[in-house]
Amino acid sequence: MNQPKKIQTSFNNRQILSLVKQYGSPIWVYNAKTINQKINTLRKFDIIRFAQKSCSNIHILRLLNKLNVQIDAVSLGEIERALLAGYKPEKDEIIFTADIFDKETLKKIIDLNITVNAGSIDMLEQLGKKSPGHRVWIRINPKFGHGHNNKTNTGGENSKHGIWNPELALPVIKKYKLHLVGLHMHIGSGVDYYHLKKVCSAMESCAILLNQNIQTISAGGGLPVPYKEKESPIDINNYFSLWNKTRKKISNYFGNNIKLEIEPGRFITAESGILITKVYVSKTTKNKKFILIDAGFNDLMRPVMYGSYHQISIITADNRILDYTRTMKTIIGGPICESGDIFTQNQQGEIEERDLPEIKIGDYIIFHNTGAYGSSMSSNYNTRPLIPEILIENNLPKIIRRKQTITELLQLEIDTY
Ligand SMILES: *Cc1c(COP(=O)(O)O)cnc(C)c1O
Numbered sequence: 001m002n003q004p005k006k007i008q009t010s011f012n013n014r015q016i017l018s019l020v021k022q023y024g025s026p027i028w029v030y031n032a033k034t035i036n037q038k039i040n041t042l043r044k045f046d047i048i049r050f051a052q053k054s055c056s057n058i059h060i061l062r063l064l065n066k067l068n069v070q071i072d073a074v075s076l077g078e079i080e081r082a083l084l085a086g087y088k089p090e091k092d093e094i095i096f097t098a099d100i101f102d103k104e105t106l107k108k109i110i111d112l113n114i115t116v117n118a119g120s121i122d123m124l125e126q127l128g129k130k131s132p133g134h135r136v137w138i139r140i141n142p143k144f145g146h147g148h149n150n151k152t153n154t155g156g157e158n159s160k161h162g163i164w165n166p167e168l169a170l171p172v173i174k175k176y177k178l179h180l181v182g183l184h185m186h187i188g189s190g191v192d193y194y195h196l197k198k199v200c201s202a203m204e205s206c207a208i209l210l211n212q213n214i215q216t217i218s219a220g221g222g223l224p225v226p227y228k229e230k231e232s233p234i235d236i237n238n239y240f241s242l243w244n245k246t247r248k249k250i251s252n253y254f255g256n257n258i259k260l261e262i263e264p265g266r267f268i269t270a271e272s273g274i275l276i277t278k279v280y281v282s283k284t285t286k287n288k289k290f291i292l293i294d295a296g297f298n299d300l301m302r303p304v305m306y307g308s309y310h311q312i313s314i315i316t317a318d319n320r321i322l323d324y325t326r327t328m329k330t331i332i333g334g335p336i337c338e339s340g341d342i343f344t345q346n347q348q349g350e351i352e353e354r355d356l357p358e359i360k361i362g363d364y365i366i367f368h369n370t371g372a373y374g375s376s377m378s379s380n381y382n383t384r385p386l387i388p389e390i391l392i393e394n395n396l397p398k399i400i401r402r403k404q405t406i407t408e409l410l411q412l413e414i415d416t417y
Helices: 013-023 032-040 058-066 076-084 103-112 121-130 166-175 193-210 236-254 266-272 302-306 406-414
Strands: 027-031 047-051 070-073 094-098 115-118 135-139 179-184 216-218 259-262 273-284 289-293 312-315 328-333 354-356 364-368 389-393 396-401
Touching: 013 027, 013 273, 013 312, 013 364, 013 389, 013 396, 027 032, 027 266, 032 058, 032 266, 032 389, 058 070, 058 076, 058 389, 058 396, 070 076, 076 094, 076 103, 094 103, 103 121, 115 121, 115 179, 121 135, 121 166, 135 166, 166 193, 179 193, 193 236, 216 236, 236 259, 266 273, 312 354
Parallel strands: 027 389, 047 070, 047 259, 070 094, 094 115, 115 135, 135 179, 179 216, 216 259, 289 328
Antiparallel strands: 027 273, 273 289, 273 364, 312 364, 328 354, 389 396
16 A cells, blocks of 8 residues: 555644654554544534543543543443543433443442443443442444454444343343433444444334333444545534434334433544654564564554554654655564564454665654554553653643653562562
8 A cells, every 4th residue: 555645634744743752652643633623523412421441641641531532431441530630420421331340349339329221231230239329321232343443343142242132121221210311322333324324224223112211322432533544524514413313213103302322432532642752673583575664563552462453653753855766675573572563464363564665773663643542552561661642732742651760660579568
């Protein structure tokens, strides 16, 4: 695939160079302006709820809170993050979505009275027993699914997510007088409009079948962003209008005004972020060229996990002009001691070379659209500390997570040594 010379981005080279000078490499960088713009395209929905697992830094959550975006939490840790960012459970700003509770999480949810979006009937049973009258949603498996990848497909008989027969949830809801406020469907990442219509009509028939006095329906997340050069952005108006029709039909059926909620993660933050890395090694095998950088798949996991494509751009360290008329097939790899640590690979895990101009040691390689499922999926594999995160707000960079130290990383073990 040909690499275009210019990649659409809200960062310029001078800014990137000054960031690495100040904070080193590798680093994650986010632009608040992009997040703001993306939120504004969703304002037609009554409630915008951010799926924080995609980008869970508390500074980002606080920014979203200021923009009047509510929050979805999928673990006790994510509930704590939302609380730190100022979200108020008593105002119903946090919803806990899961298919299972553990003991600690259930206790916190009951103590703070956090609304639960239950993906299993067992959860309703466990919650109802201890907290009768609790506010709940049910997450419905529409019995079919869709995702940009099998690992992100969240509906159908092979999915662990959601309730297969929601009518069986009703007796449990009744038994514990749980307050059913909404119906939720999230069927995976990626949208085609034919498929979306199917989801909308599944929501409609489900609402009618259950025939409960609900207040809200949620369209879930899964809105795609263009990762590849040729991909175009989703038509939000079309997306909204399909869901709005569904909302209206359900509202008419029940004779009251049902609210429409959307719950994206990727759509809100992916395009706001980049990963800046530095080139340390350039080597060739028989007829392959490898460029090795200082970030690994413990930092950016998506290419290894899903075969995801991230656009790559280069900033030269010596001010030379890149010659895009003379590119060469290049493989970009990281420092992890594992042969799969390659950023240019496909879903089958096969190497996919990129046509890139000559890259030299000391140059910077930028991965684009890493604001979602980037930093939040990082690990400490190979005993590599988590790298810093920087947020640019009103043109001013601010460190929003410092680099983890190796001592901090080892402390959990040192404590028991
Ligand atoms: C992951 C997730 C989302 C967000 O998915 P995106 O593809 O990032 O939009 C929304 N809702 C639920 C319940 C999720 O688990």
